[in-house]
Amino acid sequence: MSPNDALAELLLELDRTHAPGYYQSDAFQKDRDFPNFTTAANGEVRNFHKPARKLLEVLAVAIYEQHSTINKRIDEKRFAELVRQVVADLHASEALVNVAKPLKALVDELTDRVDKASLTFTHSFPAWTFGVEDVGEWAFGPVTFLTWPQWLNRVDFPDHVKATVFNEPEANARWKDLLLESMKGRNKPAPAGLAGMFVSSVTSCPAVLRVEVGGLERNQSRKLAEIVCKGALDAVSLLVGQRQSFVQQALQVERLPPIGIDSIVESNGYLWMPGNSLTGRVPSMEGSRVRQFLQDFPAEIQAMAHAVNGLLDRSHPHPQLASRWATALDWYAEGQRERSDAVALAKIGTSLDVLASGGKFAGILNLLTNLLGVPEGATLTQGVKQRTLRAVVKDIYDNGRSQILHGSRHDRMEAFESDRNVAAFLARLALIEAALRLKRYSGNDDAKAFTNMPARISQVTPSGTQ
Structure with a gap:
């Protein structure tokens, strides 16, 4: 089945099960399927029952395989989720009604959202090393080898996050100091606030590798x-x-x-x-x-x-x-x-x-x-x-x-x-x-x-x- 045919049949299925503009429970009873909802951008709900889900899968796989500008920047699972959301958004807003080339409109919207999600991310990985970073940061090409104290000197949370998360503004303001203190003894209780989220990382490995990746969606970037x-x-x-x-x-x-x-x-x-x-x-x-x-x-x-x-x-x-x-x-x-x-x-x-x-x-x-x-x-x-x-x-x-x-x-x-x-x-x-x-x-x-x-x-x- 071609992607054009898959999209046409998918839209017909959504039209049938959402004829008044919202999901019809009698359609659910006739199809004998469990509800499978997605909330569109305008707040309306679209249900993808079993036939619709199969067509959605065919459509997502076809688009992913045919467009290198997409598949090189986002992983296939995340893209399938994105296709589902975009189809729900476009159907709920009737953006594909009376469109000469609905597939192109869909691909253009998907490409635009992939573009917006493709940012520059910096990833850090706990690691075991020889300890070359112990005498100072060391770089291998794009990768920087760091101790945890060196890593803490490079990173931070936004002020609004430190002021609100876990309702621990004082602990969050000192999260670096608290984390450094917790590293001095494995049997110490986990520190309050944001620092507690990193205890398992800093205690599992003595070093951390850091690299910046641009132009990809977050999962693909990682x-x-x-x-x-x-x-x-x-x-x-x-x-x-x-x-x-x-x-x-x-x-x-x-x-x-x-x-x-x-x-x-x-x-x-x-x-x-x-x-x-x-x-x-x-x-x-x-x-x-x-x-x-x-x-x-x-x-x-x-x-x-x-x-x-x-x-x-x-x-x-x-x-x-x-x-x-x-x-x-x-x-x-x-x-x-x-x-x-x-x-x-x-x-x-x-x-x-x-x-x-x-x-x-x-x-x-x-x-x-x-x-x-x-x-x-x-x-x-x-x-x-x-x-x-x-x-x-x-x-x-x-x-x-x-x-x-x-x-x-x-x-x-x-x-x-x-x-x-x-x-x-x-x-x-x-x-x-x-x-x-x-x-x-x-x-x-x-x-x-x-x-x-x-x-x-x-x-x-x-x-x-x-």
Whole structure:
């Protein structure tokens, strides 16, 4: 059904059930449906019974898919709600009566409301970091790393909110001081007024990441802000180069392992003494040392920030390649956080696949030979099992990622640790080099550009292990 037909039938249904200009209860009884009301802007009520709701869904999906000026700025669920409200408003005001092109009138109104809702929002995310912000605010491209006291120096509520909310004007006027005081002890009672709303945030994570996003509706804006902040954290962890970095640095919303794992075992009918081991989440590096380390690699930091900023900056010269790099980084980071070696190998293999823009084994091999400057026949691993780059990539993709995801290798006791480590090592170098080349790249914004992107004049590989 076309959107024109869906809108025409929807208006007929609303005309039928609201013939006198208001909802008719006898129509509800005949349709045997529960009332589903929306209040229009003029105060009238429109009920969307089951046939109307189906037509509304068809209409919303069709408009959302066909108009990029809309779907890039508002999420689909929020847009469906907006369509319902606008249809109710326009029907109640009879704005679509005797209109030559009612669908265009509807889309114009929707576009106008999306424009008005697309503001500049600044989002803050509680996070675990290395603590680089402890010695002063630190910025990674568009993302600022802050302690909570630093964050409080940047934000505030309007005066009228502090004067009225919760009927606590005195506490609200001192909300920053009260929140800082509550941070000194976890067992203290929640402070009164506005400060109490932030206790769970400041006690769950020691840091906060802040980023500004413009031109999107609030929900869509937050979604993008979260992606950007996660990319900033993961890029720093990538440069540091240790697997545990990816669980020591994460947003509050991430799925993370526990800090400690208990082991309870018995044999011959008797228990052994219980064991306990710490996971990689326990901080292993001081923030000041990490910050100094990052200062030693300004080119790498600037290049990765340039790529992450491509998610926000509409004037970025290569937005598609920046998005591809950031998505590949996301897969890599999830692979590094993964407990299962097999699943981790599949995710890291996917990271390389995204960076190469498909092509399977051959595509990844071409990507790595270009970015790493290593011929496919070069010996990559030493020891008993020496393997060329070509053999390693085949193990990562054909024998690893593909067979794991398609179920050919399903034995979860099978060892994949060695392949995982090699894949992580290669993907890390490829991601860093890809960001460095993208920063200087002047060619087309082509999906496969990383497989043939020209080398830099001088290449310096950052230190660190996977």
